[in-house]
Amino acid sequence: MNWDAKIILHRGEKRIAVYFKKNSELISEIKKFEDARWSQTLLAWHIPNTAKNRDTFNIEIIEISEEVISQIEKFKYWLRSKRYSENTIRTYTEALKSFLVFFKDKLANYITNDDVILYNNEFILKNKLSTSYQNQIVNALKLYFKTVQNISIEIDKIHRPKREKILPNVISKEEVKLILMAHSNIKHKTMLSLIYSCGLRRSELINLKLGDIDSKRNIVIIRQSKGRKDRIVPLSLKILGMLRDYYSTYKPKIWLFEGQNAGTQYDDRSLSNVLKQALTKVNITKPVSLHWLRHSYATHLLESGTDLRYIQELLGHNSSKTTEIYTHVSNKSLQKIVSPFDTL
Numbered sequence: 062m063n064w065d066a067k068i069i070l071h072r073g074e075k076r077i078a079v080y081f082k083k084n085s086e087l088i089s090e091i092k093k094f095e096d097a098r099w100s101q102t103l104l105a106w107h108i109p110n111t112a113k114n115r116d117t118f119n120i121e122i123i124e125i126s127e128e129v130i131s132q133i134e135k136f137k138y139w140l141r142s143k144r145y146s147e148n149t150i151r152t153y154t155e156a157l158k159s160f161l162v163f164f165k166d167k168l169a170n171y172i173t174n175d176d177v178i179l180y181n182n183e184f185i186l187k188n189k190l191s192t193s194y195q196n197q198i199v200n201a202l203k204l205y206f207k208t209v210q211n212i213s214i215e216i217d218k219i220h221r222p223k224r225e226k227i228l229p230n231v232i233s234k235e236e237v238k239l240i241l242m243a244h245s246n247i248k249h250k251t252m253l254s255l256i257y258s259c260g261l262r263r264s265e266l267i268n269l270k271l272g273d274i275d276s277k278r279n280i281v282i283i284r285q286s287k288g289r290k291d292r293i294v295p296l297s298l299k300i301l302g303m304l305r306d307y308y309s310t311y312k313p314k315i316w317l318f319e320g321q322n323a324g325t326q327y328d329d330r331s332l333s334n335v336l337k338q339a340l341t342k343v344n345i346t347k348p349v350s351l352h353w354l355r356h357s358y359a360t361h362l363l364e365s366g367t368d369l370r371y372i373q374e375l376l377g378h379n380s381s382k383t384t385e386i387y388t389h390v391s392n393k394s395l396q397k398i399v400s401p402f403d404t405l
Contacts, residue, residue, distance in 0.1 A: 063081060063082070063084075063087070064079055064080060064081035064087060064091075064118075065079070065080045065081070065188050065189055066078065066079045066080070066118035066120060067120065067188070068110055068115075068120060069103070069107065069155060070151055070154075070155040071100065071103065071107055072148075072151075072329070075110040076107040076108065076109065076110055077107060077108050077109070077110050077114050077115065077118060077120065078100075078103055078105045078106070078107045079091055079105060079106045079107065079108065079118070080105045080188070080189055080190060080191075088106075088348070091106045091108070094108040094109075094114065095108075095109065096108065096109050098330070098333065099348060099350060101350055101352045102193075103191075103193075103194070104191045104193060104194075105191075125158070125162060125165075126165055128168070129158065129161045129162060129165065132157075132161060132169055132205075133154050133157060133158055133161070135208065136153070136154060136157055136204075136205050136208060137150055137154050139204075139208045140153060140154075140204070144289070146289065148264075152197055152201075153197070153200065153201040153204065153205075154201075156194075156197045156198045156200075156201040156202075157201045157202070157205050159184070159198070160180060160198060160201070160202060163180055163183075163184055164176060164180070169205075169206075169209050169212070170209055170210070170211050170212050170213065171213055172212075172213065172214055173213045173214055174214055174215055174218050174219065176214075177202065177214070177219055180198075181195065181222075185198070192222040192223070192224065195221075195222045196221060196222065199219055199220075199221050199222075202219055203216055203219055206219075228386065228389055228390050229356035229359075229360070229386060229387065229390055230349075230350075230352075230353045230356055231353070231356050231357050231360045231390050232345075232347065232349060232353060232357050234357075234361060236345060236349075237257055237354070237357055237361075239343040239345065240253065240336070240339045240340065240343060240345065240349070240354075241253050241254050241257065241339075242343075243338075243339035243340075243342040243343050244335070244338070244339055244342075247303070247306055247307050247310055248307055248310075248311060248318065249335045249338075249339075250303065251300075251303045251304060251306075251307045251318075252266060252318055252327075252332060252335060253335065253336060253339065253354070254300060254303060255281075255300060255304075256351060256354045256355065257354040257355075257357065257358050258297045258299075258300050258358070259281050259294045259295075259296070259300075259358070259375075260294065260355050260358035260359055260362075260375055260376055261283070261294075261355065262286065262287065262352070262355060263329055263332060263333075263351045263352070264286070264329070265283050265286050266318065266332070267316075267318065267326055267327055267329055267332065268284070268286075268316075268326070269281070269283075269316065269317040269318070270315060270316055270317060271313060271315070271316075271317055273317065274296065274301075274304060274317065275296070276296070276301055279295060279296045279298070279301065280293045280294065280295060280296055281293065281294050281295075281296050283377065286377055287377060288377070288379060290377055292374065292375075292377045294375050295375075332351065333350075333351065336349065336350070336351055355376070356387070356390075359372055359375075359376055359384070359387045360387050360390050360391050362375070363387050363388065363391045364391050364392070369381065369384055369385065369387075369388070372384055372387070
């Protein structure tokens, strides 16, 4: 099989990430593994880190030296003091570990910019890892080497990979409606509907508390999301009605959507399964993820005439350039273009 695999730390759990170019046969094969999941962040499928799965992909367990462990713990301590989120700390420390293990026989203060180029070529490119992963490495290294004294590396000269231009995945309003109407369970229906109607990230939905729904002002308050920012988004009256029906049925205590035990957060994997079940029910075979609903929300807003600046605020983007990518998938302007073929 034409794929590569390695052990990663994903959402606090060791998993095996499997990388390959988009191929329907390989996707079918990876789906045969129990608990196989797609990660939009990693741009890879990942499966449980079991001995059987490691043998399947010929993955060796690499011993990590005490020096590397010590450096990672110091870096983690520094990141926490700077109040980085736990997700970011996990991502950066895992990226740093990959780099330091590659140079396991070389002390950190002797690493140079040439070593970074070597790592890019001999590890990232050779293993066909994504540019987003390479960017994570760059972010981690720049922060890490700020904490190391007497370094040989020039931090400002650690270069980034050329950014890939990947269009966001979007589905039509008709497909969204099918997905949102698939479940009869009011809790499942409301969760998916709230993600689409407010353009939420998965973590943002799971972290919502009862007090974050302001029914008097018709807004949802998203607290301390990506980049530790608060923002507000408008609350649809249709969603408000669904939320009231849901609340009267389930009566959550703390979190808006709770797990099987009162007062516990809903599991993110269970939320992904809710979407998978909806796709199966309505016979949609596209690999739709929860993030596709957020992309579709932004694109549909743009197509309905909403100003790009407002969409940027609603999505919580720092830069307008991030939001501008939706102009490339909106078909509103494209529909006005007449193909020269039609005038032959």
